[in-house]
Amino acid sequence: MSFRQAAWEEPLLLEYSGENRTGFMPIDEEAERLVSSVKRELGNTAREKLDLPELSELEVVRHFTRLAQQSYGVDIGPVPLGSCTMKYNPRLAWKISLSELVLDLHPVLLEEEVAQGVLEIMYDLQEWFKELTGMDECSLQPPAGASGELAGILMIRKHHYEHGWVHKNEILIPDNAHGSNPASASMGGFRVVRIPTDSNGQVDLEALRHSITENVAGMMLTNPNTLGLFEEKIAEISRLVHEAGGLLYYDGANLNGILGIVRPGDMGFDIVHLNIHKTFSAPHGSGGPGAGVVCAKGPLKEYLPGRIVVREGGRYKLKKPAKGVGEMSYAIANIPALIYSYIFILGQGLEGLRAAAVGSILASNYFIKLVSNVRGISLPFNSRKPRFHELVISVKKLTEETGVSASDIARYLLDRGLHAPITYFPLIVEEALMIEFTETETIENIERYAQAVKEAVELAYREPDALKNAPVNTTRKRLDAVRANHPATVTPSYKVAKLREEGKLE
Numbered sequence: 230m231s232f233r234q235a236a237w238e239e240p241l242l243l244e245y246s247g248e249n250r251t252g253f254m255p256i257d258e259e260a261e262r263l264v265s266s267v268k269r270e271l272g273n274t275a276r277e278k279l280d281l282p283e284l285s286e287l288e289v290v291r292h293f294t295r296l297a298q299q300s301y302g303v304d305i306g307p308v309p310l311g312s313c314t315m316k317y318n319p320r321l322a323w324k325i326s327l328s329e330l331v332l333d334l335h336p337v338l339l340e341e342e343v344a345q346g347v348l349e350i351m352y353d354l355q356e357w358f359k360e361l362t363g364m365d366e367c368s369l370q371p372p373a374g375a376s377g378e379l380a381g382i383l384m385i386r387k388h389h390y391e392h393g394w395v396h397k398n399e400i401l402i403p404d405n406a407h408g409s410n411p412a413s414a415s416m417g418g419f420r421v422v423r424i425p426t427d428s429n430g431q432v433d434l435e436a437l438r439h440s441i442t443e444n445v446a447g448m449m450l451t452n453p454n455t456l457g458l459f460e461e462k463i464a465e466i467s468r469l470v471h472e473a474g475g476l477l478y479y480d481g482a483n484l485n486g487i488l489g490i491v492r493p494g495d496m497g498f499d500i501v502h503l504n505i506h507k508t509f510s511a512p513h514g515s516g517g518p519g520a521g522v523v524c525a526k527g528p529l530k531e532y533l534p535g536r537i538v539v540r541e542g543g544r545y546k547l548k549k550p551a552k553g554v555g556e557m558s559y560a561i562a563n564i565p566a567l568i569y570s571y572i573f574i575l576g577q578g579l580e581g582l583r584a585a586a587v588g589s590i591l592a593s594n595y596f597i598k599l600v601s602n603v604r605g606i607s608l609p610f611n612s613r614k615p616r617f618h619e620l621v622i623s624v625k626k627l628t629e630e631t632g633v634s635a636s637d638i639a640r641y642l643l644d645r646g647l648h649a650p651i652t653y654f655p656l657i658v659e660e661a662l663m664i665e666f667t668e669t670e671t672i673e674n675i676e677r678y679a680q681a682v683k684e685a686v687e688l689a690y691r692e693p694d695a696l697k698n699a700p701v702n703t704t705r706k707r708l709d710a711v712r713a714n715h716p717a718t719v720t721p722s723y724k725v726a727k728l729r730e731e732g733k734l735e
Contacts, residue, residue: 238704239295246282252289299704301648303512307670307678308648311619311663312407312455314485314507322510322572326565336538336547336561348545350571351561352538354522357574361582362479362501363494364524368550369567370535372558374482375409377502377521378449381478382417383554384500384525384532385447391552394474397446401470403432405455405655407482419446426657430458430610432466441473451480452496453487455655455663456609457593457616467497476500476529484508485667486590486618489583500525505563509570520566536561588668589618592675596620596666599679605630605686609658619665621658624686628660633689633696635660640707641685643700647678 284292302308308315325331336344336351351369358367371377382400389397400414403424411421422440427433431454448470452460460466470477479498485508493501505520506513513519525533534557536547547561577585593616600606605627608620628634639649639662651663666675689696700707 239292239299242282242284242289242292243280245284245288245292248283250283250285250288252284252286303669306647307666307674309650309664309666309670309678310648311457311621311651311665312482312654313651314482314504314618314665314667315513316485316510316667317669318510318512318569319573319576321576322569323512325572326511326569331565331568334564336564337559341544341546345545347564348538348547350568352540352545354567354571354574355538358503358522358524361488361492362481362484362503362524363492363498363526364501364530365526366530366533366537366550367522367524368533368535368537369520369522370557370561371502371521371523372563373519374502374504374507374521375413376557377504377523378409378413378480379416380521380523380534380554380557381500381502382413382419383534384523384529385476385478386417386419387532387552387554388476388529389446394446396444397474399442399444400446401437401440401448401475403450403454405430405657406449406451407455407480410449410480414449424448426456426610428610429614430454430456431460431462434462434465434469437466437469441469441475443473445470445473445475447476447478447499449478449480450498451483452493453483453617453619455483455619456621456658457486457619458610458614459487459617463496471497478502482507483618486586488586489579490586494526499527499529505566505570510573511566511569520563520570585668586618589666590615592666592668592670593618593620593664595672596664596675596679597622599676600682603683603686605689606682618667619663621655621661621663623658623660624662625660627686627689631689631693633693635662636710637689637696637699638662638682638685640699641688641696642678642681644702645681645684647681 303315303317334344334347336347339347354369355367359365368380371380385400389395398418398420399422400417400419401422401424402410402414403426405426414421422445424440425433425436432450448466450460450466452463454460467477476499477497479493479496479501481493481501481503484493484503488508501524503509503522503524505511505522511520523533531550531552532554533550534554536549538561539546539548574582597608597616597620600622601608601612605624607623607626609623624633624635624638635652639652642649653661654663655661666678685696698707
């Protein structure tokens, strides 16, 4: 069974363009006057060179409908991107969070009296996130996970600077961390110190001990880690970092694996960021919409960014933390995404959230069981240890024996109508495929995905070129990975190239 059918290549609107076609036909004189009043007056300017496509309304509708048919999302089938959780987004939450009523809400632009309803929702969210993370206060402002990371780093820096500890200029980061961790630390002005992974797939404690100096400002860590393994020595890690005067920062990307089971605050973390568009079901992709709530405990809560919703005398107000690091975005960030998470949490309750974590753990380990005996596939770092919300398998042996790489396997899955997993991450695993199904996938879908992986491996040993040429049933065939990352080198379509030659398109 395939989750979608192969689609044709959809031309650009410029390539559909004809002559004397219009997408709007005024039905009366008043409408005609309205259209005329907003028409661009070109005059004798360079704008006359604009060669905009001329299309009928039907052509435009068909174009975007066909593009939608070629798109793949969680509404089509599993999106098992390891570390980039994409679970099903309930339609009720979608309907409410994108309604005109919600989209017009803005707690800062509205009068306080009018904004009481949305401020109450924000306040409840803060309270729920505090309880789920074991923190003392939360800011809903950061507009994405990376923004929440940077906020946490700025909080660490300001805390140390205000105490006169300007020598603390190092952030410890495991070598299996998400790439945004070292990027955020570097942007915050810190030197990144890499901590290796031990043979069990966890932080190498001996290396950590040797890396800790008086210059350590903190450590960024996610737990479970990127390999899907729980850092069992987190209490010792916390002790070592804190004894050196450092702070412990929790990357919330993997919270879905422990939600309602254990809290970062109870592990010793001082700052936590949450990916609302991952753990709490708000849709995401192509850079948004997202939200990157950041929470803190103890004195660190005074450094939170933006504004916090407080309740005073039965009313809700926005208040800036005493030593806040400033604005990470305008006002209180992405209201629709936050309301989406509000509806999701309200519908699940604490037991439902815990069940979500357990379901994601079961999904990962069931998939491991299905592919554990497949030739050419291995589970690196302690294969006997259960994984949490995600897993990383290696096809290094398959590559050595057939020449078929992890990238080839991923492209073959596209031909099967399946979304490819993340490839070549974490970097400490050669020929890695990183997979996360989340709790929303059915047993049957997990089995279909595992079967497709098995068939890909069998084909690799029998006919490796079939995978090296994949995909062949998709809108776009195999791309040159280097050229695909350098858009300027991509050859444009014939008509676009011709328009550029004629000076009609820059």
